[in-house]
Structure formats: structure tokens, C-alpha cells
Amino acid sequence: MKAFQIVAPRETSLRDVPVPSPGPSDVLVEVAAAGVCHSDLHLAHARALPYELPLTLGHELAGRVVAVGDAVTDRTVGEQVVVYLCWGCGECRACLGGAENYCLAHHDDSVPGPGMGRHGGMADYAVVPARHAVPLGDLDPVAAAPLADAALTPYHAVDRARPHLGEGSTALVIGVGGLGNLAVQILAATTGARVLAVDTDRSRLELAATHGAHEALVSSEDTAADVAELTAGLGVDVVLDFVGAQATLDLAAAAVTTGGRISISGLAAGRLPLLAGPPPYGLPWGVSVVKPYAGSRADLEAVLDLAHAGAIQVPVEVHALPDAAAVLERLEAGLVQGRAVLVPDRP
Structure with a gap:
């Protein structure tokens, strides 16, 4: 064979x-x-x-x-x-x-x-x-x-974050390639969350929009500000990072709200900025960080x-x-x- x-x-x-x-x-x-x-x-x-x-x-x-x-x-x-x-x-x-x-x-x-x-x-x-x-x-x-x-990994990440994903919640999906696109679909099918999608590729964002993303943002130095504007300054309840690069983890830290969750599935070797200090110098109070696998x-x-x-x-x-x-x-x-x-x- x-x-x-x-x-x-x-x-x-x-x-x-x-x-x-x-x-x-x-x-x-x-x-x-x-x-x-x-x-x-x-x-x-x-x-x-x-x-x-x-x-x-x-x-x-x-x-x-x-x-x-x-x-x-x-x-x-x-x-x-x-x-x-x-x-x-x-x-x-x-x-x-x-x-x-x-x-x-x-x-x-x-x-x-x-x-x-x-x-x-x-x-x-x-x-x-x-x-x-x-x-x-x-x-x-x-x-x-x-x-x-491609579906198992984002399902597990979404399922572990489910307590944060009720009606009125917002989820940010960073990287909407193979796994991230499925994360958008799973969020749309199984939660009441508003879904924001971020990627550098416009065609991937267009596909994510057809699969349930409410907002599609082309990644830039202004993305954190865009997320803040879309959430009335509060930030998002859940960040699902399917890239794991330094820039995406910086965005995750800037976008998450008080009591929220950052879930890191990407493996691009970035480091989450986790300063042991009070806001605004560290992460918001009550934030949890998880590293789900499969x-x-x-x-x-x-x-x-x-x-x-x-x-x-x-x-x-x-x-x-x-x-x-x-x-x-x-x-x-x-x-x-x-x-x-x-x-x-x-x-």
C-alpha cells in the first residue's frame, strides 16, 4: 500500500x-x-x-x-x-x-x-x-x-468556556482558518454569544461571516480599539485564540473583560502578558487563562x-x-x- x-x-x-x-x-x-x-x-x-x-x-x-x-x-x-x-x-x-x-x-x-x-x-x-x-x-x-x-479542538475550547457564553455575551475568535472557522460555527450553533472574528485574510473573514460571525475584523494595530468600540468599552467575555502568536496574545489580553476567559489553542509560541499587578497594568480581575488540547x-x-x-x-x-x-x-x-x-x- x-x-x-x-x-x-x-x-x-x-x-x-x-x-x-x-x-x-x-x-x-x-x-x-x-x-x-x-x-x-x-x-x-x-x-x-x-x-x-x-x-x-x-x-x-x-x-x-x-x-x-x-x-x-x-x-x-x-x-x-x-x-x-x-x-x-x-x-x-x-x-x-x-x-x-x-x-x-x-x-x-x-x-x-x-x-x-x-x-x-x-x-x-x-x-x-x-x-x-x-x-x-x-x-x-x-x-x-x-x-x-478541525472541529473537535474548537468544540472542546468552546465547551470549556460555556459558562461565559450565555445570552448577551461576546466571544472573540482570533484566526478563522480551519479551526477558527469551525469555532465560529460551533459558537453560532450552541451558544447565544455575539461572535467577533479577527484574521489577516479577508477571504477567511468573509467565510466566517457566512458561518455566523456577527463582525469580521481585519487584523491591524487598531483591532483592540475596534473591539473596545464594538463592546461599548467593556471587552469580550471569551477570547478563543487559534494562532498563539505574540500579537494575538497581546490582543487577547487587551480585549478580555472582567471575569472573562482567554483560551489559547494556537501554538505559535507567543507569550501572554501576565503582569502580577492590578488593572490597568495587568489582566482584568477574575480573568482565567486555559490551554485546551484537542x-x-x-x-x-x-x-x-x-x-x-x-x-x-x-x-x-x-x-x-x-x-x-x-x-x-x-x-x-x-x-x-x-x-x-x-x-x-x-x-
Whole structure:
């Protein structure tokens, strides 16, 4: 079979590899589609990786179960599934409480999963622990594959901020690319919040406006003042930062209101200005700062429910698996609208 792999630091290749065999508790998934994410770029460009190589990329995958291990009783051959992102230990208190995305066996690193420590979905087939293969029902697996991260991550961030997002509240979404666009949709579908969207890309802002953003702001040195004006000087109740750069974190600190929440999902290595002093020199009183990661299995099931109801959708552009390297280049150049997905070539 074909698999797009990191074969050495900063070196990727589409390779011929054997079709893997599922273990007793695994299923073999015939991949229908694998989403392409900025995390794949980070891994492909990394000078050093903590993973055994070669490693098949692709942490957003969906497809059809074609074989099951001897101990598997809850998945069946022919079933369409999407793969849950976080493969925790299943035994620590976090995992037993349903929060495998915060597995304590990996407290000093990201929880491994497909394409991130385990072979992923940019391949013809993938072996997946059966408990992480979530039924898709009648959803199109090509359209649904990006839900595994592009919708899961913002859903989790929104859900953790839900106490701040009642009627009359305001949420600021910074960065409305793949994840941020879904955050706008999830806010519109599940909260009563007024949604402000910020990005440097006008086309992304236009798309966010069609998906529920009430105001779309082109990022500039005046954005904090614009947010203040739109909120009568109060600021926003929730900031969802899907960039994490210094400029976006500065904006988050300037925009949040008293008792609000800053949620940082972006990984651009900025630093939140957190001066231990009273306002106006530090953050407003009562502000909480959280750093959510991915989401729980229950979050993924809630995402699938929203997709079944037609409340959210991922704009996708479809490419053949052999074009994976070129698609990563498109993503790096900012040419992908929504989410790119790779589809294996099959007769």
C-alpha cells in the first residue's frame, strides 16, 4: 500500500509499505480521507522528533472497517468510522474520567495518536485501536475526516468556556482558518454569544461571516480599539485564540473583560502578558487563562451530532494521496481554504 511518511527529520516520502495487520483489540480501516493540518507541517519541518521513524502522517482520518481483531466486539466489518485523536493509556484517572486528551501517562508531552507517534491516515490503510474508532453513521467520510481535529479542538475550547457564553455575551475568535472557522460555527450553533472574528485574510473573514460571525475584523494595530468600540468599552467575555502568536496574545489580553476567559489553542509560541499587578497594568480581575488540547471522546460524539444535524460543516478541497507533498506546500503558502483532505487512489 501507499503511505506518506516522515522518513527522517525534515524529509518526507510517499512509500510502498506492507498493509498492517490489526492486533487483538484493533481494527483495520480502509482510509477514505485524511485531513491535512498545520500540525503535519510542524512535524514535517521539525529538526528533531520524539517519534520512531518512519512515521505515517495524518491525524484526521475516516474510512471503512475492513478487519477486526479477535477481541473486538463493538465494531463490525463494513462500518464507517472516524478516528478519535488522543490515544491515552485508558487506565489513569483522566482517561477513566473520559478525558484521554489529558492522559496523565503523557503529562509531560502531547498524548500520542494517529500521525503523532502512531502511524496515521495518509495511507491506504491504518490500524486503529477499536475503542478509538467512532461510528460515522451516514456522514460522508471525506467531508467528515477533518471533524476529528478541525472541529473537535474548537468544540472542546468552546465547551470549556460555556459558562461565559450565555445570552448577551461576546466571544472573540482570533484566526478563522480551519479551526477558527469551525469555532465560529460551533459558537453560532450552541451558544447565544455575539461572535467577533479577527484574521489577516479577508477571504477567511468573509467565510466566517457566512458561518455566523456577527463582525469580521481585519487584523491591524487598531483591532483592540475596534473591539473596545464594538463592546461599548467593556471587552469580550471569551477570547478563543487559534494562532498563539505574540500579537494575538497581546490582543487577547487587551480585549478580555472582567471575569472573562482567554483560551489559547494556537501554538505559535507567543507569550501572554501576565503582569502580577492590578488593572490597568495587568489582566482584568477574575480573568482565567486555559490551554485546551484537542477534546474528549464525548466531545467528538457531540461534534458528529452537530454534523448530522447540518449545524456545522468543514469546507474541504480534495486531493489525491500521491499529491501530499504538494498539498503541504499549498497549506504553508496559505492557499488552502477550509481543510485539504487526501484521498487514496483506488481502482
